[in-house]
Amino acid sequence: xxxxxxxxxxxxxxxxxxxxxxxxxxxxxxxxxxxxxxxxxxxxxxxxxxxxxxxxxxxxxxxxxxxxxxxxxxxxxxxxxxxxxxxxxxxxxxxxxxxxxxx
Amino acid sequence: xxxxxxxxxxxxxxxxxxxxxxxxxxxxxxxxxxxxxxxxxxxxxxxxxxxxxxxxxxxxxxxxxxxxxxxxxxxxxxxxxxxxxxxxxxxxxxxxxxxxxxxxxxxxxxxxxxxxxxxxxxxxxxxxxxxxxxxxxxxxxxxxxxxxxxxxxxxxxxxxxxxxxxxxxxxxxxxxxxx
Numbered sequence: 311x312x313x314x315x316x317x318x319x320x321x322x323x324x325x326x327x328x329x330x331x332x333x334x335x336x337x338x339x340x341x342x343x344x345x346x347x348x349x350x351x352x353x354x355x356x357x358x359x360x361x362x363x364x365x366x367x368x369x370x371x372x373x374x375x376x377x378x379x380x381x382x383x384x385x386x387x388x389x390x391x392x393x394x395x396x397x398x399x400x401x402x403x404x405x406x407x408x409x410x411x412x413x
Numbered sequence: 414x415x416x417x418x419x420x421x422x423x424x425x426x427x428x429x430x431x432x433x434x435x436x437x438x439x440x441x442x443x444x445x446x447x448x449x450x451x452x453x454x455x456x457x458x459x460x461x462x463x464x465x466x467x468x469x470x471x472x473x474x475x476x477x478x479x480x481x482x483x484x485x486x487x488x489x490x491x492x493x494x495x496x497x498x499x500x501x502x503x504x505x506x507x508x509x510x511x512x513x514x515x516x517x518x519x520x521x522x523x524x525x526x527x528x529x530x531x532x533x534x535x536x537x538x539x540x541x542x543x544x545x546x547x548x549x550x551x552x553x554x555x556x557x558x559x560x561x562x563x564x565x566x567x568x569x570x571x572x573x574x575x576x577x578x579x580x581x582x583x584x585x586x587x588x589x590x591x592x
Binding site (some may be wrong): 323324325338339340343352353354356357358359360361362363364366367379381382383384 | 467469471473474479480481483484485487488490510511513514515517518520521525526543
């Protein structure tokens with residue numbers, strides 16, 4: 311993983327985290343919006359401008375890949391690099407949680 | 414259908430004020446139809462309603478307009494048109510559970526400003542550095558005839574206008590990146 315990826319994605323935004331988390335299954339942008347709404351009981355509502363921008367940025371950085379287009383909706387899936395970044399983020403969140411409980 | 418034209422100027426970093434202006438018109442029963450020319454807006458009479466207007470600046474999106482617009486549509490935003498690089502969207506307040514915008518975090522708001530900066534501000538900065546700045550000083554040193562005076566004042570006006578845009582942009586960017 312190069313320094314650019316580390317600098318931009320570790321730590322990452324909540325939007326970035328949920329995108330990678332959801333894209334472990336193939337999904338389109340609006341699918342992610344709905345999934346996140348469901349996972350967070352409606353607390354987090356991702357917006358389309360943010361979603362579109364994040365998806366194209368992550369595709370350019372090869373964290374996710376376009377697999378096909380269905381009725382004008384682009385379907386993406388996480389790549390190996392994306393999984394590496396997600397694993398780092400997961401470690402970071404676990405550490406945060408552990409420290410929060412201990413201190 | 415009754416129509417009306419309004420003239421309002423917003424400089425590059427003022428897209429948020431532009432959105433509020435459009436929202437205010439819709440509240441008074443005038444919905445946006447198109448932008449003719451920078452600063453010239455065409456409205457059509459409609460039922461007064463609280464409608465949120467939003468501008469995005471995404472060149473990639475405009476290249477693949479179908480899939481770009483689709484995700485906004487899915488989220489309940491109506492796509493109006495694109496003008497001078499900006500895409501216009503609106504969504505009625507009654508379709509929202511809370512105040513919504515097309516960006517949900519400051520990281521993506523900053524990304525949009527960076528895109529605006531790259532394609533809108535950099536050409537201005539170049540023009541400023543290569544033409545306006547040297548010409549202002551050149552004309553200042555040659556202010557003998559009335560023609561020179563005319564050029565001098567023209568360049569001074571441009572100089573001040575450009576500085577104003579740069580300062581606005583910088584302040585807005587700093588405000589966002591600090592929050």
